[in-house]
Amino acid sequence: MSEEDPLLKREAEEDAKIAPLGTRILDVIRLYWFLGLIAFGGPSAHVGILRDHLVLHHKYMEDEPFMELxxxxxxxxxxxxxxxxxxxxxxxxxxxxxxxxxxxxxLPAFIILTSAGIFLYSFISPSNPPIWLVGVPAAAISLIFKAFYAFCLKLDRLGVALAMFSCTIAVMINGDYRIAPTSSQEVYPALLFIGGLSTIIDFNRSSPIGTYWRPESVEDSGPSEADRILSKKIGIPIWGGVLAIIIWFSILAVSIILVHAFGMKNGYLHVFETTYRIGSIIFGGGIVVLPMLKNVVVPLGWMTDAQFFQGLGLTQSLPGPLFNFSAFVGATYKGLWGAVVAMLGLFGPGFILIFAMMPFWGRVRHVAWFKALLKGLNATAIGLIGSGCVFLYESAIIRASDAMVFIITGGCACYYNMQAPLVIILGSALGALFSPKALSVGQKPYGS
Known part of the structure; x- marks a missing residue:
């Protein structure tokens, strides 16, 4: 018997526990096909829906790898x-x-938002929206505040400190006349680096501030059979992850060079470069991307403030990720192909990078310091969501009636668990009721 026989036997036993690829693909179709139709409520709600569906109900995966991902x-x-x-x-x-x-x-929200971006403003004047759209922005912002609150509840003591720090810095760089708002493109990744480094340092202290997982024995510090099977199911080698990172960076560099160095004026290329660049530097998910998108697409003349918030409200009322808003932006500016290009641009970096990271995660997920690193990244990203709340509120709440809609819809969403579509419908109804064409209450500029 050769010395390799036990290893070969273990490999064969592990392979036998993995179902054929065709069966696993059918499992994905069976479990995921309708999620794009029911995932209302934004990122925090999406996480809850996915966990209930995949972990608790169908036992598709364990809770620990789900939270790590x-x-x-x-x-x-x-x-x-x-x-x-x-x-x-x-x-x-x-x-x-x-x-x-x-x-x-x-796909479901993409179809609806693209259609809305193409056809909605053929019969709606952005400067004088119908009364049923007046209250939608305030209701949409209330859902973002709800998501931020839900994320904060999961933080430990160090996590809260990191979230406060990143939120404060993000507000400062966007609210100081001496600092260019575009500096967030460099500052946000730096904040995430600081957050991850902080939890790594704290993890190695004898009396850490945060709470961390640690292996109970030497055996626990190595990959288990489940870890090895997981890596095989992922099916992406380390070199594949490295190649994906190279592809992501190459697309970013080439698009920036073509638009800014060579001054290419193609409208679709400009849409792709803008959205791909934003998608490459946005940490914290869809809630953080909204203020950055607004600061870019409105000054460029792709849409007005009113169109931005009305499209945001429509996006909030639909299932799926907030990044679907890119379809509305692209369709409003450049029609159907503009929607496709904008969506590929904004989703592209995150799409490529999550595939790139999967083989690395599969091989180091059992390492305690890596788990600590993820905690720091997560806490800092939550702080960036908080800064998004600050600036979106400032832009959307113009009159006292807007604040009234925000208070009522936010209360219904947070304390009565009203689902996102109903929150948007309620905001629309309240905005119409308070408008000058109905009761005409609360029309004084907010804060004056």
Missing amino acids: FALAGGLPGPTSTQLVIATAVTHAGPIGGMLAFVMWV
Whole structure:
């Protein structure tokens, strides 16, 4: 008997525990096909829906890897809930499963938002919206505040401190005349680096401030049989992850060079470069991308403030990720192909990078310091969500009636668990009721 026989036997036993790829792909279709139709409420609600569906109800995966993937997605640029959908599917059916899950997740809202972006303003004047759209922005903002609150409840003492720090810095760089708002493109990744480094340092202290997982024995510090099987299901080698990172960076560099260095004026290329660049530097998911998108697409003349918030309200009322808003932006500016290009641009970086990280995660997920790193990234990203709340509120709440809608819809969402579509409908009804065309109450500019 050769010395390799036990290893070969173990490999064969592990392979026997993995179902055929075709069966696993069918599992993904069966479990994910309708999620894009029911996932209302934003990222925090999406995480709850996915956990209930995949972990608790169908026993598709264990809770621990699910939460690890949530933290990993929160530490990458891109839409957190979408990356979580992709990652959970990849753990079962590899890259094909992840791609199928992505399509099923985004397709329903993409179709609706693209249609709205193309046709809505052919009969609606953005400068004088109908009364049923007046209260939608305030209701949409209330849902973002709810998501921020839900994330904060999961933080430990150090996590709260990191979230406060990142939120304060983000507010400062966007609210100081001496600091260019575009500096957030460099500051946000730096904040995430500081957050991850802080938890790594704290993890190695004898009396840490935060709470961390630690192996109970030497055996616990190595990959288990379940870890090895998981890596095989993922089906992406380390070199594949490295290649994906190279592809992501190459697309970013080439698009920036073509638009800014060579001054290419193609409208679709400009849409792709803008959305892909934003998608590459956005940490914290869809809630953080909204103020950055607004600061870019409105000054460029792609849409007005009113169109932005009305489209945001429509996006909030639909299932799926907030990054679907890119379809509305692209369709409003450049029609159907503009929607496709904008969606590929904004989703592209996060899509590529979550695939790139999966083989690395599968091989180091049992390492305690890596778990600590994810905690720091997650806490810092939550703080960035808080800064998004501050600036979106400032932009959307113009009159006292807007604040009234925000208070009522936010209370219904947070304390009465009203679902997102109903919150948007309620905001629409209240905005119409308070408008000058109805009761005409609360029309004084807010804060004056």
